Amino acid sequence: MKKFSLAHVFPFCVALALPAAEAHAGDRMDLTDLTQGDPFFYTSDQNIKADDKQKELLGIGRPNKTHSQIPHLPFYIGYMNTNSTYRFVTVAEQVFTMIGEGKHGLWRVQENGTVREYLKKGATGLSENADLLAKENQDLITQNYSSFLPQESWSGYKYPDEKLSKDGKLNYIDLPINHPKYQQKYAGHAPIDLANWYCTMSENDYPYAQQAMNFAFNQPGANQIGPLGKRAGLDVKENYTKVLRLNPLPDARSWVNVGQKGKDNLHVKWEAVDASKTNVEYYLVERPFFNKPYLFVTAVYDNKDNTDHRYVRPEGAYYDSIKNKKLKTKVTSQPRFHLENGKLGKAVGLPIYGVHHPNRAVFGGGGACPLKGGDWGRYPQTTGGSGWPTQYEEVTPLCDSVLVDIKFFSNLDGRDWNDATKYLANAGVGTKxxxxxxxxxxxxxxxxxxxxxxxxxxxxxxxxxxxxxxxxPSVNPPASYVKPPKLELTDRMVPSEATTCRPVHQASFEKELVK
Incomplete structure (x- = not known):
C-alpha cells in the first residue's frame, strides 16, 4: 500500500502555512498580537507630570494603578477559526471570555488510560516485541520516546500503519498511565470511565490567539480539573498539555439531538440539556494533533441517576491496574441526557461530518462521520477514527448528536466574583x-x-x-496575575485563508490511494 506523507495532507484546520512575518508583510497590524506588545495599552496616552496633584495617587509617569491603589491588570484579545467560523477570546480584569457560534457540534471520544509516545528523530527504538515493562527497557523508553515532539513539527507524528521504522524498530509505543516512566504521577487516579465530547476551535499553533491563551494558561485558575474532567482523563498531561475550565454564560446550553418522533434519524431536533440532573463540566484544552498544538472545546457529562456515560474496556494493562474497582464494562451506544422539558432523551448521531459542513468535497474528500473512535490517521479513508490513538474504537463519535453554545467565561485568578471579600476598595492600601x-x-x-x-x-x-x-470587615489582596513566559512568534506557522477542520488529503493526490 502506498502511504501519504504529511506534505500531502491539509493540516488540521489549515490548508497551507506561511511564516508569520511573511504572512503579514505589508500589513499595518500584527494580527498575532492585537495589543501590539502592550497589554496595558489603555494607559499608553497618559503621563502624570511632576506638577500634577494626581501624582500623590498615581505617581509620576504612566500610571499603573487606580486612585484606590488597585494595580492595573493586563488586557488581551485574540481569535481563532475553523471553516471560516470565528471564536474570539479576551482577558480583562482576570476574566477570560470565549465567544463564538451557537450550537456547535461535538463528537464523543473516550480515553483508554494510555499515552502514545513517539520515537524521537534519530533515536534508537525498541524491537517490535519488546517488553514495555522490562527494567532493561526503561532508560530507552524515557530518553527516546515522547508524547509530544514540538521540534519535529508534523513529522513527529506517525500513522497507525507506520508502527515500525525502516530498521524494524517501534515508531511508537502505548504506555498505561501507571507505567514506570510516569513515576507514580497518576497513582490513585480515579478510573477513567467517562467520555468527553469535543470539537476543534483553532488552527494549528493558534497564532492569532497565542498571546491571550499563553496568559490564560499560566494563571492560577488554569489547569484546575474537576471530578468529571479527571474521570475523562483531562489531567493526564502527556495527552492534554494545557487545560482551562470554562463556565457557560447564563443563556448558553448543551443540546442533544433526540430526533423527530416517528421519523428516521435524518430528521433532527435538539433539546436543551438539564444541567441540574445531567452533570457537566466544560473545558478549553490544548492537545497535540499530528504533533501540532490545537485548541479544542470539550464537555464531560454524567447523569446523577444512571451510568449511561461510563465505560472501561475490560482488557489491557490499564484495566488490569483498576479492575478491583466497580466498573461498567459495556458501552451505552446512545447515552441518555436529562432535558429541560423534564424528559430523558437518547443521543442520536448523524452519519455526516457535521451540520455546519454541507460540502466537504471542496477539500478533496471527507464529509462523513468516521463512525468509530481511535486515531484520525488517514481519514477520509474509511479506516480513520474520530480522534486520537489513546481512545477506544468502540466508543463511537455520535457526530453532532450534542451541540454546545460557544459562550464561556473563566475566572483566571481562581476566585469567583460572588466572594463578598473580593474587590473591596481597601484591597489596594492593604488595611481594614x-x-x-x-x-x-x-x-x-x-x-x-x-x-x-x-x-x-x-x-x-x-x-x-x-x-x-x-x-x-476584612482585608484581602487585590486581584493579581502571574506574568506569563515570553512568546517567540517569529517562526510560527500562520494558517492561510483556506481552512478546514481536521486534515483532508488533497484531491490531486487521490491517485496515490490504493483502492
Whole structure:
C-alpha cells in the first residue's frame, strides 16, 4: 500500500502555512498580537507630570494603578477559526471570555488510560516485541520516546500503519498511565470511565490567539480539573498539555439531538440539556494533533441517576491496574441526557461530518462521520477514527448528536466574583481602615419648594468633616496575575485563508490511494 506523507495532507484546520512575518508583510497590524506588545495599552496616552496633584495617587509617569491603589491588570484579545467560523477570546480584569457560534457540534471520544509516545528523530527504538515493562527497557523508553515532539513539527507524528521504522524498530509505543516512566504521577487516579465530547476551535499553533491563551494558561485558575474532567482523563498531561475550565454564560446550553418522533434519524431536533440532573463540566484544552498544538472545546457529562456515560474496556494493562474497582464494562451506544422539558432523551448521531459542513468535497474528500473512535490517521479513508490513538474504537463519535453554545467565561485568578471579600476598595492600601479626604460642609439640605413648603427635612443631611475613616470587615489582596513566559512568534506557522477542520488529503493526490 502506498502511504501519504504529511506534505500531502491539509493540516488540521489549515490548508497551507506561511511564516508569520511573511504572512503579514505589508500589513499595518500584527494580527498575532492585537495589543501590539502592550497589554496595558489603555494607559499608553497618559503621563502624570511632576506638577500634577494626581501624582500623590498615581505617581509620576504612566500610571499603573487606580486612585484606590488597585494595580492595573493586563488586557488581551485574540481569535481563532475553523471553516471560516470565528471564536474570539479576551482577558480583562482576570476574566477570560470565549465567544463564538451557537450550537456547535461535538463528537464523543473516550480515553483508554494510555499515552502514545513517539520515537524521537534519530533515536534508537525498541524491537517490535519488546517488553514495555522490562527494567532493561526503561532508560530507552524515557530518553527516546515522547508524547509530544514540538521540534519535529508534523513529522513527529506517525500513522497507525507506520508502527515500525525502516530498521524494524517501534515508531511508537502505548504506555498505561501507571507505567514506570510516569513515576507514580497518576497513582490513585480515579478510573477513567467517562467520555468527553469535543470539537476543534483553532488552527494549528493558534497564532492569532497565542498571546491571550499563553496568559490564560499560566494563571492560577488554569489547569484546575474537576471530578468529571479527571474521570475523562483531562489531567493526564502527556495527552492534554494545557487545560482551562470554562463556565457557560447564563443563556448558553448543551443540546442533544433526540430526533423527530416517528421519523428516521435524518430528521433532527435538539433539546436543551438539564444541567441540574445531567452533570457537566466544560473545558478549553490544548492537545497535540499530528504533533501540532490545537485548541479544542470539550464537555464531560454524567447523569446523577444512571451510568449511561461510563465505560472501561475490560482488557489491557490499564484495566488490569483498576479492575478491583466497580466498573461498567459495556458501552451505552446512545447515552441518555436529562432535558429541560423534564424528559430523558437518547443521543442520536448523524452519519455526516457535521451540520455546519454541507460540502466537504471542496477539500478533496471527507464529509462523513468516521463512525468509530481511535486515531484520525488517514481519514477520509474509511479506516480513520474520530480522534486520537489513546481512545477506544468502540466508543463511537455520535457526530453532532450534542451541540454546545460557544459562550464561556473563566475566572483566571481562581476566585469567583460572588466572594463578598473580593474587590473591596481597601484591597489596594492593604488595611481594614481607609481614610477619605473631602471638602467639608453641610451636605444634603433640601432646597426644592416641594419639600421646603411642607417643612420636610432630609434625614440624611449632615455636616461632613474634611476627613473620615471607614472600617472594612476584612482585608484581602487585590486581584493579581502571574506574568506569563515570553512568546517567540517569529517562526510560527500562520494558517492561510483556506481552512478546514481536521486534515483532508488533497484531491490531486487521490491517485496515490490504493483502492
Amino acid at each position: 481602615t481607609v481614610t477619605y479626604k473631602m471638602q467639608p460642609g453641610n451636605y444634603g439640605v433640601f432646597t426644592d419648594p416641594y419639600n421646603t413648603k411642607r417643612g420636610v427635612k432630609n434625614a440624611d443631611s449632615q455636616e461632613v468633616p474634611g476627613e473620615l475613616t471607614v472600617t472594612y
